[in-house]
Amino acid sequence: MIGFPPKGNSVKEKVLNNxxxxxxxxxxxxxEIINENxxxxxxxxxxxxxxxxxxxxxMEGLVNIYPQKGTYVALIDLKxxxxxxxxxxxxxxxxxxxxxxxxxxxMQYVEKFLLIQELSAKNNxxxxxxxxxxxxxxxxxKLAGHIEVxxxxxxxxxxxxxxxxxxxxxxxxxxxxxxxxxKKISESIESGNIESLKSVLxxxxxxxxxxxxxxxxxNNPEFFTRQS
Numbered sequence: 001m002i003g004f005p006p007k008g009n010s011v012k013e014k015v016l017n018n019x020x021x022x023x024x025x026x027x028x029x030x031x032e033i034i035n036e037n038x039x040x041x042x043x044x045x046x047x048x049x050x051x052x053x054x055x056x057x058x059m060e061g062l063v064n065i066y067p068q069k070g071t072y073v074a075l076i077d078l079k080x081x082x083x084x085x086x087x088x089x090x091x092x093x094x095x096x097x098x099x100x101x102x103x104x105x106x107m108q109y110v111e112k113f114l115l116i117q118e119l120s121a122k123n124n125x126x127x128x129x130x131x132x133x134x135x136x137x138x139x140x141x142k143l144a145g146h147i148e149v150x151x152x153x154x155x156x157x158x159x160x161x162x163x164x165x166x167x168x169x170x171x172x173x174x175x176x177x178x179x180x181x182x183k184k185i186s187e188s189i190e191s192g193n194i195e196s197l198k199s200v201l202x203x204x205x206x207x208x209x210x211x212x213x214x215x216x217x218x219n220n221p222e223f224f225t226r227q228s
Contacts, residue, residue, distance in 0.1 A: 030223040121175035
């Protein structure tokens with residue numbers, strides 16, 4: 001599971017990770033009711049850890065709990081996603097520029113993630129692509145000495161993941177575009193080309209959600225909050 005603390009092996013954490021993966025990879029669609037009993041057979045969870053996990057998810061804005069009605073997957077909030085992307089873009093521009101100023105040889109550290117992404121793109125494997133996308137960025141934060149900054153923002157990425165996976169299911173060429181941008185980021189850092197780095201980061205993070213927000217809202221209006 002990528003992008004949500006806490007991580008561990010307790011029953012509550014297993015339930016939490018299980019539900020998070022179903023939410024962020026759209027196995028549970030936005031607005032869908034969650035049958036909590038269905039997770040009991042998967043990992044042997046009793047009612048208490050299931051309810052604790054749901055309460056944590058509600059605090060993170062991933063589910064909505066309605067007494068006497070049930071628990072529903074939260075709708076996609078584009079305003080929140082834009083704010084998360086803005087934060088990532090601001091941080092990555094600063095941190096990756098530090099790497100570029102030193103012409104840090106990053107490719108040897110991130111190449112494995114790019115290779116897995118390339119294979120995932122060929123197989124239309126959203127899960128592996130997303131996981132290695134985040135591992136790619138995490139490694140660059142680590143190389144810059146800012147792994148704790150990544151750990152701070154990591155928990156919010158699930159909101160963005162849902163939007164991205166929905167987008168990739170609609171616009172399949174996004175796989176190759178994202179992969180090419182990852183390669184360009186690495187090349188710009190290694191060559192010390194800061195202007196190129198800033199340009200590709202602006203495109204990569206798509207702060208204004210220009211690539212496919214409109215078509216996703218048109219095709220799946222029930223998945224988004226009204227303010228979207």
